[in-house]
Amino acid sequence: MSIQNVSRRGFLKSTAVVGGGLVVGFNLTGCSEPGPLPIAKEAGSWVPNAFVQLLPDNTLKFYTARDEMGQGVTTGLSTILGEELDFDPLAMEILFAGVHEDYNNPGMGVQATGGSNAINAHYPQLRQVGANTRALILAAAAVDLNAPVAELETDNGFVIYGGKQYAYGDFIETASGMQAPEDAPLKSPSDFKFIGRESARVDAIAKATGTAVFGIDADVEGKHYAVVRRAPVAGASVVAFDDAKAKSMPGVTDVVEIGSGVAVVARGYWQAKQAAEQLDVTFSEVELARVSTESLRRDYASAIDDASVGTESIEGDLEAGQAASAITLDSEYWTPFLAHAPMEPMNALVRIENGVADVWSGTQGPVAAQNLVARFADLDPSQVRVHQSYLGGAFGRRGTLTHVIEATQVAVATKKPIQLVWTREDDLRHGLYRPASLMRIKAGVDEQGQITAWDARRAGGNISPDTIKNLLPGLFPSIGEGTIEWTVGLATSAFDGWVTDPSSVEGLADDYDVANKRVRHATVDHGLPLTFWRSVGHSYTAFAKESMIDELAVAADQDPVELRLQNTANNPRLQNVIRIAGERMKAMTVPVGHHLGFAAHHSFLTDVAEVAEVSVENGAIKVHRVLCVVDCGTAVNPDIVRAQMEGGIIFGLTAALYGELNLEDGAIKQSNFHDYPMMRMADAPRIEVEIIDSGTEPTGVGEPGLPPIAPALANAVYRATGQRLRALPLRLS
Amino acid sequence: MIEFTLNGETVQTDEDPNTPLLWIVRDQFGLKGSKFGCGAGLCGACTMHVDGAAVRTCILPVAAVAGQDITTIEGIGSPDALHPLQVAWNDFAVPQCGYCQSGQIMSAAAMLEANPNPSEAEVDAALSGNICRCGCYNRIKDAVMAVSQSPAQFVDAMAPKAKAEGVKA
Numbered sequence: 015m016s017i018q019n020v021s022r023r024g025f026l027k028s029t030a031v032v033g034g035g036l037v038v039g040f041n042l043t044g045c046s047e048p049g050p051l052p053i054a055k056e057a058g059s060w061v062p063n064a065f066v067q068l069l070p071d072n073t074l075k076f077y078t079a080r081d082e083m084g085q086g087v088t089t090g091l092s093t094i095l096g097e098e099l100d101f102d103p104l105a106m107e108i109l110f111a112g113v114h115e116d117y118n119n120p121g122m123g124v125q126a127t128g129g130s131n132a133i134n135a136h137y138p139q140l141r142q143v144g145a146n147t148r149a150l151i152l153a154a155a156a157v158d159l160n161a162p163v164a165e166l167e168t169d170n171g172f173v174i175y176g177g178k179q180y181a182y183g184d185f186i187e188t189a190s191g192m193q194a195p196e197d198a199p200l201k202s203p204s205d206f207k208f209i210g211r212e213s214a215r216v217d218a219i220a221k222a223t224g225t226a227v228f229g230i231d232a233d234v235e236g237k238h239y240a241v242v243r244r245a246p247v248a249g250a251s252v253v254a255f256d257d258a259k260a261k262s263m264p265g266v267t268d269v270v271e272i273g274s275g276v277a278v279v280a281r282g283y284w285q286a287k288q289a290a291e292q293l294d295v296t297f298s299e300v301e302l303a304r305v306s307t308e309s310l311r312r313d314y315a316s317a318i319d320d321a322s323v324g325t326e327s328i329e330g331d332l333e334a335g336q337a338a339s340a341i342t343l344d345s346e347y348w349t350p351f352l353a354h355a356p357m358e359p360m361n362a363l364v365r366i367e368n369g370v371a372d373v374w375s376g377t378q379g380p381v382a383a384q385n386l387v388a389r390f391a392d393l394d395p396s397q398v399r400v401h402q403s404y405l406g407g408a409f410g411r412r413g414t415l416t417h418v419i420e421a422t423q424v425a426v427a428t429k430k431p432i433q434l435v436w437t438r439e440d441d442l443r444h445g446l447y448r449p450a451s452l453m454r455i456k457a458g459v460d461e462q463g464q465i466t467a468w469d470a471r472r473a474g475g476n477i478s479p480d481t482i483k484n485l486l487p488g489l490f491p492s493i494g495e496g497t498i499e500w501t502v503g504l505a506t507s508a509f510d511g512w513v514t515d516p517s518s519v520e521g522l523a524d525d526y527d528v529a530n531k532r533v534r535h536a537t538v539d540h541g542l543p544l545t546f547w548r549s550v551g552h553s554y555t556a557f558a559k560e561s562m563i564d565e566l567a568v569a570a571d572q573d574p575v576e577l578r579l580q581n582t583a584n585n586p587r588l589q590n591v592i593r594i595a596g597e598r599m600k601a602m603t604v605p606v607g608h609h610l611g612f613a614a615h616h617s618f619l620t621d622v623a624e625v626a627e628v629s630v631e632n633g634a635i636k637v638h639r640v641l642c643v644v645d646c647g648t649a650v651n652p653d654i655v656r657a658q659m660e661g662g663i664i665f666g667l668t669a670a671l672y673g674e675l676n677l678e679d680g681a682i683k684q685s686n687f688h689d690y691p692m693m694r695m696a697d698a699p700r701i702e703v704e705i706i707d708s709g710t711e712p713t714g715v716g717e718p719g720l721p722p723i724a725p726a727l728a729n730a731v732y733r734a735t736g737q738r739l740r741a742l743p744l745r746l747s
Numbered sequence: 748m749i750e751f752t753l754n755g756e757t758v759q760t761d762e763d764p765n766t767p768l769l770w771i772v773r774d775q776f777g778l779k780g781s782k783f784g785c786g787a788g789l790c791g792a793c794t795m796h797v798d799g800a801a802v803r804t805c806i807l808p809v810a811a812v813a814g815q816d817i818t819t820i821e822g823i824g825s826p827d828a829l830h831p832l833q834v835a836w837n838d839f840a841v842p843q844c845g846y847c848q849s850g851q852i853m854s855a856a857a858m859l860e861a862n863p864n865p866s867e868a869e870v871d872a873a874l875s876g877n878i879c880r881c882g883c884y885n886r887i888k889d890a891v892m893a894v895s896q897s898p899a900q901f902v903d904a905m906a907p908k909a910k911a912e913g914v915k916a
Contacts, residue, residue: 224780664882
């Protein structure tokens with residue numbers, strides 16, 4: 015067991031002894047009294063705050079508060095701190111932080127990672143922490159060197175004075191007795207040497223050598239695997255089961271009924287999986303079992319046309335806007351349910367011994383992992399140690415920790431250390447999904463190309479009730495089931511008729527200067543669990559919005575880029591990426607038979623415009639090239655910004671070309687990568703990313719690359735074939 | 748008892764001969780670099796070399812490799828002595844989440860062994876069995892092509908101190 019990952023007070027006593035020193039608490043907000051930090055202080059070291067431990071040999075340990083799911087956040091956060099501290103992030107020793115309120119996401123108030131906000135939210139904080147720490151090192155150096163502070167400089171981990179260099183670590187003893195300033199001056203961006211630099215990722219070598227540790231790689235003495243046989247239809251529960259055959263299978267030690275199904279425990283994963291298939295389980299009947307994709311879509315269609323249901327928000331005078339339009343179009347768009355399908359299936363290892371629990375699982379919310387284990391093992395959260403690891407992809411999926419609950423339940427029941435692993439079939443059939451949506455936009459433009467009216471509707475489920483249901487016990491481990499039910503019920507009915515769940519319609523009527531607009535939302539929820547999926551509502555609203563803009567341009571015989579430019583005067587940063595991407599599009603040399611499509615979208619504070627180059631041959635859509643122009647403010651690591659745009663585009667192309675989960679008798683039909691395909695190398699386009707540095711604070715990059723690609727692709731397909739495809743995945747007739 | 752060679756060492760297993768090689772390597776021999784992704788040979792995260800060929804080991808019964816030569820990601824290089832592809836993976840900042848990358852590298856290494864100068868289409872074909880959900884395909888292809896075109900540039904010459912160690916638990 016690594017002592018660095020130990021969390022919470024109960025363990026820190028022993029950790030402190032092992033570490034041979036004190037554990038220093040530090041609270042940036044100063045508004046409460048936090049427990050000691052989960053940092054194992056090494057002999058002679060200095061821990062000036064929650065993020066840094068400096069050793070006498072000048073080793074700098076950086077504790078990453080945010081979870082690394084591939085988005086490059088550890089490289090980004092260490093770069094921000096390193097910039098002001100003057101210490102190369104690639105030379106730091108980086109550790110996953112334990113659970114502590116000092117590691118809360120400043121943009122969320124909890125220890126969680128998501129919403130593309132980490133760099134934006136930590137940018138001011140970690141710059142200040144770096145600057146304060148550097149100022150304190152300089153103050154200590156001034157004492158030790160008997161020199162005026164004004165004559166001291168720093169250079170990448172060293173204090174420079176009188177032509178000599180002294181390691182930061184030389185001043186630990188003096189610094190330890192001094193008070194850090196709270197508002198040391200920050201660098202001017204023109205002096206940045208790490209922020210904005212073309213630089214490697216801190217995790218590339220670990221991930222190229224198989225040495226990076228993911229949750230599924232955790233191992234403890236006596237570990238057993240568990241695989242769960244789940245109800246084919248979400249929400250159904252176990253009525254009865256016969257485990258005689260499963261129990262007779264080699265390696266099987268236990269069969270346990272848990273809330274979500276029946277778990278089979280064996281020494282090996284493969285044994286557990288084979289045996290789980292031999293269980294004979296009867297599940298309860300639920301409403302959802304009467305739903306198919308076709309019936310669900312019919313329900314959405316009747317709701318979207320029923321003015322008596324749902325919520326609406328209105329700006330301006332819609333009727334006047336419609337009257338002023340020269341051309342009015344009314345189009346309907348469909349987007350299906352989708353799974354996240356991260357490459358690492360959901361898994362968690364839970365060990366409970368002597369009233370103390372350990373959990374190993376890569377999550378987007380370590381504090382929720384701690385609280386959920388505590389709740390289901392009947393322990394105080396202080397008696398649960400969370401061992402964070404790399405996340406083998408997440409995309410929103412690892413914010414819901416059902417697998418942690420299940421592993422805890424099985425560990426409690428069997429008194430064995432349990433690593434519970436979801437199969438890929440479980441992942442696609444029994445998870446939480448990007449909601450399906452039916453959207454309709456009725457929009458008009460006048461003779462001058464000004465959009466005069468925008469009447470947008472959406473019917474479908476909301477993610478908030480499931481989010482609240484899963485979040486509450488993760489935040490408040492002792493909360494009663496009744497309270498959760500009541501709160502979820504309240505949220506469900508609120509979103510059913512009082513207020514619109516913002517994530518359900520985000521981006522559907524934004525970005526363009528339309529004086530007269532209406533957004534209507536009809537909640538139709540059949541009970542399939544829903545959650546955040548990379549770019550959330552934007553993942554489907556951008557498809558409807560940017561398809562409609564293209565349709566308007568075609569109908570008005572206008573250039574689609576010009577139409578966008580004309581209608582984005584109030585969004586200058588978006589307008590700028592549209593202008594630049596439009597210029598690049600004009601300059602592209604396009605082979606005969608290839609066609610271009612354009613789209614732009616603002617999400618997660620970032621503006622992105624994309625151009626897709628496609629051809630259609632023998633009825634198949636081929637994407638050859640994608641141009642992406644992004645303004646995310648200051649690019650802390652430009653290559654990671656490019657990588658996130660590339661990744662978002664591939665993720666969005668997978669959805670646009672293949673992504674579809676369908677319900678039959680309430681059950682998801684798709685089961686693995688043969689019928690829920692992912693884009694593969696041979697079909698991946700060449701992607702070119704241009705970063706516009708507008709010099710502002712950094713904004714999101716993990717998600718904003720995705721929304722424009724589906725409409726850019728559909729708009730290109732229209733030019734290639736004359737077919738306006740308004741449903742995803744795109745299918746030519 | 749089934750005997751085979753694992754990264755140059757002779758090893759034995761008493762496990763059920765139907766158990767997929769992946770789980771034997773991960774659990775009995777503790778080599779965790781090869782990953783479980785789909786359990787159906789569809790994603791390539793579990794790719795190892797069996798007598799030099801890239802094989803999906805999540806569906807390969809261990810009995811099938813008796814007497815054969817198995818190489819995993821741990822067998823082709825390490826942070827202290829990187830394989831040229833691993834150097835290129837760092838230079839091109841290929842990985843995002845990183846979970847599929849062992850499999851990607853094993854497929855690429857087997858291809859380069861058999862075909863040191865592949866065309867882009869040949870790289871596509873050799874790596875089409877490996878899914879990267881993060882969408883690192885451009886970089887994977889660029890890294891593989893660069894190693895094939897100028898292998899000398901990717902000999903590991905980095906000082907150990909210059910190598911970022913990744914995030915530790």
